[in-house]
Amino acid sequence: MLMIKDIIKARASASLPKRPTRTTSPEGFLKIVFHNKGVEKIGLSGILNQKLVLETVPPFIQNKEPPCVVYKYTQPIGPQIFNFSQASKSDVFRKPEPCECHKSPFIYKPLGHVLTGDLRIVSNPKLRKLLKKGPKFREPNNLNWVTALKMCKE
Numbered sequence: 001m002l003m004i005k006d007i008i009k010a011r012a013s014a015s016l017p018k019r020p021t022r023t024t025s026p027e028g029f030l031k032i033v034f035h036n037k038g039v040e041k042i043g044l045s046g047i048l049n050q051k052l053v054l055e056t057v058p059p060f061i062q063n064k065e066p067p068c069v070v071y072k073y074t075q076p077i078g079p080q081i082f083n084f085s086q087a088s089k090s091d092v093f094r095k096p097e098p099c100e101c102h103k104s105p106f107i108y109k110p111l112g113h114v115l116t117g118d119l120r121i122v123s124n125p126k127l128r129k130l131l132k133k134g135p136k137f138r139e140p141n142n143l144n145w146v147t148a149l150k151m152c153k154e
């Protein structure tokens with residue numbers, strides 16, 4: 001019984017091997033960057049499942065299913081517009097230069113500077129409309145067939 005406890009302790013205290021990080025898509029998945037709606041309109045999944053295409057697959061992989069097309073989306077607007085963590089680490093808050101922040105109704109009193117989520121601070125109506133959509137919103141790119149085809153080829 002003592003030997004079993006020792007084995008359990010040894011295995012529990014041993015560090016687990018790290019999993020290798022995967023830099024490519026797993027087998028069976030074809031990752032495509034969703035740059036614009038043209039990528040979707042090409043219909044790559046449908047093309048890969050056509051009988052004519054499946055007949056041209058080499059014999060050693062004919063018994064496998066065609067890959068599942070998955071999309072990698074572009075970055076949302078959040079990281080571009082919300083920079084509080086970066087700004088709070090900068091010298092702006094440690095050694096502030098003379099400013100007009102104290103005159104603003106949007107002042108954040110603990111820092112003595114403007115810090116707000118109130119969209120009334122944005123005077124540009126187009127920018128305010130964009131910000132109302134939230135940090136997870138992705139701005140759509142214009143339909144571009146050349147770029148869409150390039151995304152599918154990569």
